[in-house]
Amino acid sequence: MTTPIDGTRVLRDLYELRKIGEYKTGVHRPSLSNEHVMSLQWLVERLKAIDAEPIIDGIGNVLGYGKPTTVKLLAGSHLESQNYAGWLDGALGVVYALEAARVINCNDAFNAAAVEVGAWCDEEGHFGHLLGSRSFCGDVTESEIDAAINRTDSGKMRDALAKAGLAQKKRERLETGRYIGYLEAHVEQGDWLESNDLEAGVVTTIVGVWQFKVNFEGFQNHAGTTRMAIRKDAGLAAAKLCVTIDDCFPKAAGPRTVWTTGRLTLDPGAPSIIPGKAEMLFQIRDADSRVLARMESLLYELVADADRSGPCHAQVESLRKSQPAKMDERFQAALETAAERIVPGKHTRMPSGAGHDAQIFAGQMPAGMLFVPSIGGISHHWLENTSNEDIVLGAQIFTDAAADLLRQELAVSS
Amino acid sequence: MTTPIDGTRVLRDLYELRKIGEYKTGVHRPSLSNEHVMSLQWLVERLKAIDAEPIIDGIGNVLGYGKPTTVKLLAGSHLESQNYAGWLDGALGVVYALEAARVINCNDAFNAAAVEVGAWCDEEGHFGHLLGSRSFCGDVTESEIDAAINRTDSGKMRDALAKAGLAQKKRERLETGRYIGYLEAHVEQGDWLESNDLEAGVVTTIVGVWQFKVNFEGFQNHAGTTRMAIRKDAGLAAAKLCVTIDDCFPKAAGPRTVWTTGRLTLDPGAPSIIPGKAEMLFQIRDADSRVLARMESLLYELVADADRSGPCHAQVESLRKSQPAKMDERFQAALETAAERIVPGKHTRMPSGAGHDAQIFAGQMPAGMLFVPSIGGISHHWLENTSNEDIVLGAQIFTDAAADLLRQELAVSS
Numbered sequence: 001m002t003t004p005i006d007g008t009r010v011l012r013d014l015y016e017l018r019k020i021g022e023y024k025t026g027v028h029r030p031s032l033s034n035e036h037v038m039s040l041q042w043l044v045e046r047l048k049a050i051d052a053e054p055i056i057d058g059i060g061n062v063l064g065y066g067k068p069t070t071v072k073l074l075a076g077s078h079l080e081s082q083n084y085a086g087w088l089d090g091a092l093g094v095v096y097a098l099e100a101a102r103v104i105n106c107n108d109a110f111n112a113a114a115v116e117v118g119a120w121c122d123e124e125g126h127f128g129h130l131l132g133s134r135s136f137c138g139d140v141t142e143s144e145i146d147a148a149i150n151r152t153d154s155g156k157m158r159d160a161l162a163k164a165g166l167a168q169k170k171r172e173r174l175e176t177g178r179y180i181g182y183l184e185a186h187v188e189q190g191d192w193l194e195s196n197d198l199e200a201g202v203v204t205t206i207v208g209v210w211q212f213k214v215n216f217e218g219f220q221n222h223a224g225t226t227r228m229a230i231r232k233d234a235g236l237a238a239a240k241l242c243v244t245i246d247d248c249f250p251k252a253a254g255p256r257t258v259w260t261t262g263r264l265t266l267d268p269g270a271p272s273i274i275p276g277k278a279e280m281l282f283q284i285r286d287a288d289s290r291v292l293a294r295m296e297s298l299l300y301e302l303v304a305d306a307d308r309s310g311p312c313h314a315q316v317e318s319l320r321k322s323q324p325a326k327m328d329e330r331f332q333a334a335l336e337t338a339a340e341r342i343v344p345g346k347h348t349r350m351p352s353g354a355g356h357d358a359q360i361f362a363g364q365m366p367a368g369m370l371f372v373p374s375i376g377g378i379s380h381h382w383l384e385n386t387s388n389e390d391i392v393l394g395a396q397i398f399t400d401a402a403a404d405l406l407r408q409e410l411a412v413s414s
Numbered sequence: 415m416t417t418p419i420d421g422t423r424v425l426r427d428l429y430e431l432r433k434i435g436e437y438k439t440g441v442h443r444p445s446l447s448n449e450h451v452m453s454l455q456w457l458v459e460r461l462k463a464i465d466a467e468p469i470i471d472g473i474g475n476v477l478g479y480g481k482p483t484t485v486k487l488l489a490g491s492h493l494e495s496q497n498y499a500g501w502l503d504g505a506l507g508v509v510y511a512l513e514a515a516r517v518i519n520c521n522d523a524f525n526a527a528a529v530e531v532g533a534w535c536d537e538e539g540h541f542g543h544l545l546g547s548r549s550f551c552g553d554v555t556e557s558e559i560d561a562a563i564n565r566t567d568s569g570k571m572r573d574a575l576a577k578a579g580l581a582q583k584k585r586e587r588l589e590t591g592r593y594i595g596y597l598e599a600h601v602e603q604g605d606w607l608e609s610n611d612l613e614a615g616v617v618t619t620i621v622g623v624w625q626f627k628v629n630f631e632g633f634q635n636h637a638g639t640t641r642m643a644i645r646k647d648a649g650l651a652a653a654k655l656c657v658t659i660d661d662c663f664p665k666a667a668g669p670r671t672v673w674t675t676g677r678l679t680l681d682p683g684a685p686s687i688i689p690g691k692a693e694m695l696f697q698i699r700d701a702d703s704r705v706l707a708r709m710e711s712l713l714y715e716l717v718a719d720a721d722r723s724g725p726c727h728a729q730v731e732s733l734r735k736s737q738p739a740k741m742d743e744r745f746q747a748a749l750e751t752a753a754e755r756i757v758p759g760k761h762t763r764m765p766s767g768a769g770h771d772a773q774i775f776a777g778q779m780p781a782g783m784l785f786v787p788s789i790g791g792i793s794h795h796w797l798e799n800t801s802n803e804d805i806v807l808g809a810q811i812f813t814d815a816a817a818d819l820l821r822q823e824l825a826v827s828s
Contacts, residue, residue: 083682125686151684190639207638211685222793223674224621224699224767225604228664230791235675239656246650250642260637261649262685264678268497270565271625271676271695272539273794281685285638353638355686377644379636380687 002341003107003403005099007392013095014391017042017079018087026382027087030152031080031126032060032160039079043094043119050102052117058169059135059145060121060161066105066114071409073402074179074365075100076118077186077357080126083152086384088187092372092391094119096185100399104406113406116179120357126150127157129320133357135171137364174364180409181331181366184358185398187386191377192350199343199390200397201371202335205287206352206359207256208324210296212282214241214303218312220268220276235266235275237312242280244302252298254291258353259284287324287351324351325359331368331405338400339370342393354379370398416755417521417817419513421806427509428805431456431493432501440796441501444566445494445540446474446574453493457508457533464516466531472583473549473559474535474575480519480528485823487816488593488779489514490532491600492771494540497566500798502601506786506805508533510599514813518820527820530593534771540564541571543734547771549585551778588778594823595745595780598772599812601800605791606764613757613804614811615785616749619701620766620773621670622738624710626696628655628717632726634682634690649680649689651726656694658716666712668705672767673698701738701765738765739773745782745819752814753784756807768793784812 020042021027021035029035043062047054052064062079066072077093094117101115121132127148134140148157161167188194193201218232242261249259261282266275284295300316307314332349339347352369361367372394375385386394434456435441435449443449457476461468466478476493480486491507508531515529535546541562548554562571575581602608607615632646656675663673675696680689698709714730721728746763753761766783775781786808789799800808 082684082687188639189636190641191644192641209638209686219792220795221791222603222768223676223697224623224672224769225602225788225793226672226767226791227604227606227670228667228672230605233674235678236656236660239653239675239678240660242650242653243657246654253642256641258638258640258642260647260686260688261653262637262680262687262689263683264649264653264680266676266678269677270496271697272623272674273496273676274674275676276795283637283685353640354636355638374639377635377640378633379639381634381690 002396003103003399005103005395005399007395010095010099010392010395011388013098014088014091017091023084024382026085026384027081028084029081030083031122031124032164036080037164040119043079046098047117050105052101056166057172058166059132059171060164060166061132061136061172062119063172064101064117066101066116069112069114070413071113071406072179073115073181073183073406074118075115075183075402076120077184078123078132079119080122080124082124082380084382085380086382088386089189089379089384090123092187093185096395096398099395100402103399104403110406113410115402123357126152130355130357130360133360136174137360138173179365180405181328181368182358182361183331183368183402184356185370185372185394186356187379187384188371188374189354189379190374193371193373194375194377196348198346198348199373199393200339200347201350202332202339202347203327203352203369203371204332204349205327206325206356207285207287208289208292208322209355210284210292210321211319212299213317213319214280214282215315215317216278216312218276221274223272223274226274231274232311233274234278234312237306237314238264238278238280241302241306241314248298248302249295252294254286254288256351256353257284257286257291257295259295285353289324322355322359325362327362327368328366331366334401334404335368335370335397338397338404341400342397370394370401416810417517417813419517419809419813421809424509424513424806424809425802427512428502428505431505437498438796439501440499440798441495442498443493443495444497445536445538446578450494451578454533457493460512461531464519466515470580471586472580473546473585474578474580475546475550475586476533477586478515478531480515480530483526483528484827485527485820486593487529487595487597487820488532489529489597489816490534491598492537492546493533494536494538496538496794498796499794500796502800503603503793503798504537506601507599510809510812513809514816517813518817524820527824529816537771540566544769544771544774547774550588551774552587593779594819595742595782596772596775597745597782597816598770599784599786599808600770601793601798602785602788603768603793604788607785607787608789608791610762612760612762613787613807614753614761615764616746616753616761617741617766617783617785618746618763619741620739620770621699621701622703622706622736623769624698624706624735625733626713627731627733628694628696629729629731630692630726632690635688637686637688640688645688646725647688648692648726651720651728652678652692652694655716655720655728662712662716663709666708668700668702670765670767671698671700671705671709673709699767703738736769736773739776741776741782742780745780748815748818749782749784749811752811752818755814756811784808784815
């Protein structure tokens, strides 16, 4: 049974959000920037319109608590963006949650059930790692916030919270047992759906992300007077490791394993100085922790080889290991049933290569995720886009799945 | 015939200069910083003590014009340092010039001859390329200074000149025919002298430096959701070129050709984003312009290969080509004769792999350069050093060569 949404309203909301921090056809709305705070206030106004008692908490999460009901589903995503990046990344999931709340909470058929909406601060990691959803789930200490620094401008998160008027606010905490689960929608950010002519993806697992820093130590010297034979060029050593990884990783990888050197810094980085140090940020993602462990071993092996063969020292340091997060089977089934109703035959189950707030909530309660297609698979770039038609289809699938999950629960509890 | 110097005075001067901007056992004295300006004033005081009428000109050069004489030799080097780098790089040549002026200008045997001392601003290229000596030789326009930006903090050179109180001062210009030539001493900055157990190097040629920027254009995308097969990783493309250069350049190089990737920048440089762009600063140095041209062709070939084979575009841009500068044969002979007297059998003729102000003066008049050994060949690093004994031996060779050149000229003109 379909619970009809208002597709025009969904698109209008998303286009309004795009105006806040607009950059070319995308947005620049980093965490706790003026534009981000404006987008939080925008959501507060929309939630007030459906009597959802919205608040912005002490870490910049928006929560819309609904009327007292027996059965509640939590739904949401994030409103900040990567720098100069896509307009739908995060915003789509928040607007879908808002639309589901509008349709379901005001529907007499659901008077004992509601969708509550959340927008989780800093999913994009300007200050940390999924800080908003982790804070809501009780996994962020005050000292982690004290230490959090903006990766673009090195500003303190505390100062940004104060500037946003949130310094004195308390942080909301998830009330145990309040929700039947968490539902999130997101743009796919890859080209799997589009290249297979599909309209919807039901997420099975959110991949684990294992992040490393590789440090190279050579010897800084003059680029004109130091003979090639005696150089210890840390930049060249780092470049060689990138190429060796590119050669060796494919043989050990799973079918969907991905790995990336996102940053490479040569020190001191002057044209006439042989780099004495180099630092490489490297990450591996897979939905299977055994594959992650295998790739990690290979990385350590390649770095040890580089160190042994010289002339520079190389050392790898593990920065962060998030484990793959499984989505709840019943939530997957609800999304699949709704997708089959709206886009018959044009949906698939698939892992998420990107991290999402849903992976945090999956540790607390059943969680599910829906993907809509990304045009050309483009993401974290202002060119990111999804067709209006796909946006509306996705919103309908999302609301239907939310409604079905609530109905199932009402049937059990009645 | 030796014209005896005061070795203790030379060392005292150098140790005094090291106190100005001291960093570990080196100095941090970037161009037009407070510390650099203090070092210029230090030199002004020393030159006043020998009635040299010193001035600091509008680009931060110090010039000590001596008494009216018929025969003059210009000698000097620079007082600013690379960031957190060596204490002798530049300072040694200035103090040698000062000592030669003290010994020769006050010596009755030379009453018709003098050494005039110069300290040339920004040889180290904080704001540009050999700006001080090029300004003195009439090769720097006002608009070049308008555009000059500090490579470390992006501050304008105009603002730095104003802060140093030099904004209203005019720039000094070389008076045609005033000097019989230019003499400069410098630490070798390589390990050739030390590893061959030599005490002095007579520079034959200052190498040409050809500087390039290689730009890679891939496609910025999400590091979790973009399959390996469809990636266009500009960072990986840059790393591959570094390794290919390391493979191919040795076969085409001359015995002393050197090449360096000093900086590699991945854009946007975030751990979870596939770099869409990469920029590589690359330079080649050789004393032979035919070798430089051959290596340049090879670079263009390798970049074109990288561009053709994809998946990223690669393009090379030439930033700057300084041609090798030959030192004057008579100046080389004078330095060699003096070296043979002071350190018999322990000197050699050799090219300079580093750029120096002498290469600018070589375009205007006969020029010569003397090298003293660098311990361990270390340069552009605060560990740079030379033994006290070698410093004093070098000062004696330098003053003797200056005296011999002036004597030769006096003999011709009398």
